[in-house]
Amino acid sequence: MHYFQFNIGDYRAATAHLSNEEDLAYRRLLDMYYDTEQKIPLDTQWVARRLRVDTKTVDAVLADMFVKQEDGWFHARCQVVIEHYHAMAEKNRTNGKLGGRRKNPVGNPVGSDSEPSAKATNNQELITNNESKEAKASPDIGKPKSVPPAPIQEIVEMYNNILPELPQTIVVNDSRKRAIAARWREVVTADKLDRQGGLDFFKWYFEMVKTSKFLTGKSKDWKADMDFLFNPSKFPRIIEGTYHKDQK
Numbered sequence: 001m002h003y004f005q006f007n008i009g010d011y012r013a014a015t016a017h018l019s020n021e022e023d024l025a026y027r028r029l030l031d032m033y034y035d036t037e038q039k040i041p042l043d044t045q046w047v048a049r050r051l052r053v054d055t056k057t058v059d060a061v062l063a064d065m066f067v068k069q070e071d072g073w074f075h076a077r078c079q080v081v082i083e084h085y086h087a088m089a090e091k092n093r094t095n096g097k098l099g100g101r102r103k104n105p106v107g108n109p110v111g112s113d114s115e116p117s118a119k120a121t122n123n124q125e126l127i128t129n130n131e132s133k134e135a136k137a138s139p140d141i142g143k144p145k146s147v148p149p150a151p152i153q154e155i156v157e158m159y160n161n162i163l164p165e166l167p168q169t170i171v172v173n174d175s176r177k178r179a180i181a182a183r184w185r186e187v188v189t190a191d192k193l194d195r196q197g198g199l200d201f202f203k204w205y206f207e208m209v210k211t212s213k214f215l216t217g218k219s220k221d222w223k224a225d226m227d228f229l230f231n232p233s234k235f236p237r238i239i240e241g242t243y244h245k246d247q248k
Contacts, residue, residue: 010190014240018061025053025061030078037082039072067241076208076241080201084191087200148195150184152177155202159226162206165216167225179230186235205229205239214243 015023028051029040040062041047048055066073152172160168169176188198209215209229215238217223228234237243 010236014065014236018064021053021057022061022064025051025057026065028053029058029061029066030075033075033078034082039069039074040066041072042068065240067244074241074244076239076244080204080239081191083204084193084197084201087197147185147188148198150181151195151199152180154199155180155184156226158199158203159206159229162203163210163216165210166223169226176226176230179227179232182232183230183235208244209238212238212243 015026018026029047032047032051033040044058044062045055048058051058062068062073066075068074156169156172159166184198184202187193187201188195191197191201193201206229209224213219215224215229229238
């Protein structure tokens with residue numbers, strides 16, 4: 001893929017500790033990950049030459065921001081974006097096979113070179129004028145639609161089903177509802193997901209947690225719970241693979 005959404009605030013928060021050289025290396029590593037849609041190769045000398053950055057800096061950034069696996073350096077956030085990109089591409093291909101471009105009210109396909117009749121043009125102008133009047137009367141017209149409401153109970157049930165080894169969530173009080181709803185808004189807003197896309201993300205999130213020895217209590221006498229997984233400071237670090245760095 002040759003395009004990915006870049007969230008300036010999230011990036012700044014995640015990379016504030018990097019030096020200028022490390023920041024440059026990290027950006028180029030992200031570009032390589034998205035461009036190839038593959039993990040960063042384990043041969044860091046080769047990677048450094050390709051990115052025109054010294055090997056020591058590349059090694060430091062990979063150890064800090066990526067997770068080393070048998071087949072390469074893994075980045076959780078990149079993987080989410082790539083998978084979402086391909087899911088949307090497949091959805092668009094499927095929609096195209098079901099009927100192609102929709103038609104506008106005057107019978108011409110959207111984007112068609114055919115010119116609508118003069119009457120249709122007048123109607124379109126009237127609609128535009130009406131919309132303009134309504135927009136003045138109601139400040140909500142023209143604003144982006146709100147994100148889909150957080151399916152809190154479904155997310156809780158998903159957590160309990162996918163992660164039975166963690167403390168089960170029985171009581172869904174206001175504090176937990178607020179935390180789940182806040183993380184839901186962050187995800188669906190940043191990636192412009194619909195309800196199903198949001199649920200797919202949290203399914204992936206819980207399955208990712210399941211692979212962490214640290215979070216599931218396999219490496220220490222402690223394990224995460226629902227409150228930890230939806231903590232505003234822990235959530236992005238889990239997505240970035242911070243708690244997977246003990247994996248062998």
